[in-house]
Amino acid sequence: MALxxxxxxxxxxxxxxxxxFHLEQANHLKxxxxxxxxxxxxxxxxxxxxxxxxxxxxxxxxxxGVDKTQxxxxxxxxxxxxxxxxxxxxxxxxxxxxxxxxxxxxxVVVQDLVKEMAQTSQIEASSQKSFKVVVLCEADSLTxxxxxxxxxxMEKYANNCxxxxxxxxxxxxxxxxxxxxxxxxxxxxxxxxxxSVLMKVIQKEKLEMPQNILQKIVEKSEGNLRRAxxxxxxxxxxxxxxxxxxxQIPVPEWEIYLQETAxxxxxxxxxxxxxxxxxRLYEVLSRLIPPNIILKVRIVITASLKSKxxxxxxxxxxxxxxxxxxxxxxxxxxxxxxxxxxxxxxxxYHLEKFVSSFMDIYLTNASKPK
Amino acid sequence: MSxxxxxxxxxxLVSLKLEVGLFDTYRCDRTINLGLSLAxxxxxxKCANNDDTCMLKYEENEGDSIIFTFADPKRDKTxxxxxxxxxxxxxxxxxxxxxxAVVCEMPAGEFQKTCKDLSTFSDSLNITATKAGIVFTGxxxxxxxxxxxxxxxxxxxxxEAVTLEVKEPxxxxxxxxxxxxxxxxxxxxxxxxxxxxxxxxxVVEYPxxxxxxxxxxxxxxxxxxxxxx
Numbered sequence: 371m372a373l374x375x376x377x378x379x380x381x382x383x384x385x386x387x388x389x390x391f392h393l394e395q396a397n398h399l400k401x402x403x404x405x406x407x408x409x410x411x412x413x414x415x416x417x418x419x420x421x422x423x424x425x426x427x428x429x430x431x432x433x434x435g436v437d438k439t440q441x442x443x444x445x446x447x448x449x450x451x452x453x454x455x456x457x458x459x460x461x462x463x464x465x466x467x468x469x470x471x472x473x474x475x476x477x478v479v480v481q482d483l484v485k486e487m488a489q490t491s492q493i494e495a496s497s498q499k500s501f502k503v504v505v506l507c508e509a510d511s512l513t514x515x516x517x518x519x520x521x522x523x524m525e526k527y528a529n530n531c532x533x534x535x536x537x538x539x540x541x542x543x544x545x546x547x548x549x550x551x552x553x554x555x556x557x558x559x560x561x562x563x564x565x566s567v568l569m570k571v572i573q574k575e576k577l578e579m580p581q582n583i584l585q586k587i588v589e590k591s592e593g594n595l596r597r598a599x600x601x602x603x604x605x606x607x608x609x610x611x612x613x614x615x616x617x618q619i620p621v622p623e624w625e626i627y628l629q630e631t632a633x634x635x636x637x638x639x640x641x642x643x644x645x646x647x648x649x650r651l652y653e654v655l656s657r658l659i660p661p662n663i664i665l666k667v668r669i670v671i672t673a674s675l676k677s678k679x680x681x682x683x684x685x686x687x688x689x690x691x692x693x694x695x696x697x698x699x700x701x702x703x704x705x706x707x708x709x710x711x712x713x714x715x716x717x718x719y720h721l722e723k724f725v726s727s728f729m730d731i732y733l734t735n736a737s738k739p740k
Numbered sequence: 741m742s743x744x745x746x747x748x749x750x751x752x753l754v755s756l757k758l759e760v761g762l763f764d765t766y767r768c769d770r771t772i773n774l775g776l777s778l779a780x781x782x783x784x785x786k787c788a789n790n791d792d793t794c795m796l797k798y799e800e801n802e803g804d805s806i807i808f809t810f811a812d813p814k815r816d817k818t819x820x821x822x823x824x825x826x827x828x829x830x831x832x833x834x835x836x837x838x839x840x841a842v843v844c845e846m847p848a849g850e851f852q853k854t855c856k857d858l859s860t861f862s863d864s865l866n867i868t869a870t871k872a873g874i875v876f877t878g879x880x881x882x883x884x885x886x887x888x889x890x891x892x893x894x895x896x897x898x899x900e901a902v903t904l905e906v907k908e909p910x911x912x913x914x915x916x917x918x919x920x921x922x923x924x925x926x927x928x929x930x931x932x933x934x935x936x937x938x939x940x941x942x943v944v945e946y947p948x949x950x951x952x953x954x955x956x957x958x959x960x961x962x963x964x965x966x967x968x969x
Contacts, residue, residue, distance in 0.1 A: 440828070442748045444748050444749075458748060460748060460750070462746060462750075465748075465749075465750065483749065486749050486751065486915075487749045487750060487751070489915075489961050489962055490749075490750075490751045490915065490959040490960065490961055490962070491939070491959050491960055491961075491962055492750075492959060502750060527962060530962055
């Protein structure tokens with residue numbers, strides 16, 4: 371019972387089961403997968419197809435064996451003698467991990483684990499390629515120290531271990547790392563490309579879908595193909611009998627929950643509300659919604675609710691320009707909290723700090739004589 | 741019965757083979773893959789006493805678990821432990837039989853002690869083998885240690901002898917952490933066989949009875965100077 375996202379994920383770069391858009395790039399990737407493969411840096415927005423392309427590339431290199439993966443917890447020791455574990459997905463040919471899972475200890479992960487893998491040559495040189503591949507996901511959440519630790523490893527053991535980095539924005543990757551890799555930009559698909567992919571999926575699933583619903587899905591997903599396919603599957607689940615032209619597109623529940631939370635904050639700014647908000651934040655956090663997305667969603671909602679804008683545009687960085695003077699302070703508070711979110715360990719402290727400072731700003735502004 | 745697994749860093753590979761002759765009775769209708777969690781299996785095996793006989797049973801149609809039966813002959817007691825299987829989806833890497841330049845056999849206890857001594861000085865072990873003998877070196881910040889074995893001239897005690905077959909001299913580096921893990925198998929046999937060749941993983945083999953073995957493959961470390969091209 372696989373999700374459509376996984377069922378219809380392309381399995382090769384070019385060909386019958388190949389990727390549907392950015393075909394020229396796929397051709398280039400196929401050239402790269404030889405013995406002289408360089409370090410790679412895939413960047414692009416969420417849902418554009420970076421991981422899919424990395425998997426296809428690995429399949430080109432090593433064959434179908436890369437699909438047989440196991441989830442292994444690898445232990446390591448921090449300098450303060452604390453034993454931690456990081457989850458890795460590995461097949462016989464490659465290892466994939468997310469160093470930012472362990473927060474501030476990712477430097478140790480990079481220096482110990484990745485270096486250990488890079489230093490030893492292949493176990494079975496005849497049946498495998500002459501190099502190993504390590505895939506590091508969410509590379510832009512790596513701390514500066516970890517990134518600096520990585521560059522030496524990448525340089526020294528380049529013949530033996532190829533590193534593939536996957537990130538959403540290049541700005542958080544330091545310049546020396548960028549220069550050691552070939553940067554592969556995977557932009558978000560255009561609306562037409564998304565529509566054609568969705569049509570393919572719908573056809574294979576023998577589903578009937580009116581055109582306007584398809585358009586609405588494409589609009590709502592904002593260039594995120596993964597979200598579009600998930601929404602399509604969700605609609606199909608909700609309307610078993612058939613999708614009428616007035617079908618509602620399900621909005622993720624947590625977004626609605628956050629909207630209500632934002633409304634609560636705007637209504638009253640007291641410590642009881644703060645406590646209630648803390649509970650609601652815990653609810654959202656326990657469902658593994660990343661804290662920085664919560665922050666972004668919240669600033670946009672609070673700003674747009676205040677200025678009575680149409681809050682369809684969630685998750686946008688730029689707040690709509692607003693005559694309110696406090697927007698600037700709110701944004702600078704949010705930026706400060708987001709920065710601390712990355713540096714610190716517990717997200718709830720920083721989220722609550724943002725909420726309470728927002729309440730403070732709002733109250734002082736409201737009580738100022740107009 | 742054979743088992744093959746790679747460690748999580750892809751540095752070492754373990755290969756275990758238990759020949760049919762090792763078992764009192766052995767029946768296998770067809771080749772099957774059984775996936776077991778080693779932690780669970782050791783829990784099951786702890787239920788047994790030292791003198792018990794152990795029987796492994798697996799029925800294909802009857803569910804997905806393996807039955808260990810421990811029988812105590814003296815007390816007429818039997819214990820059945822059922823362990824659920826895991827779905828392990830991994831490929832079996834075919835390791836070709838290779839001709840190694842150096843094959844050295846020595847007492848397992850000696851090898852274990854050497855590795856333990858050298859691990860106090862350095863985290864990498866250098867093995868140099870020539871016709872004259874085999875040299876284990878560990879160099880570190882606090883000092884270094886060099887252990888040399890020459891092939892035994894007196895063959896009074898077969899199990900204590902060090903034999904060395906050298907086709908060409910070999911010099912390789914390994915991570916000593918993994919060697920120490922391998923030497924935990926010293927209890928299995930008196931002798932250990934090391935097969936070395938330049939730039940090729942070393943094979944540390946502990947023979948089990950006649951034809952069975954427990955083999956560890958460890959990939960060599962890349963030298964810093966060699967790679968600076």
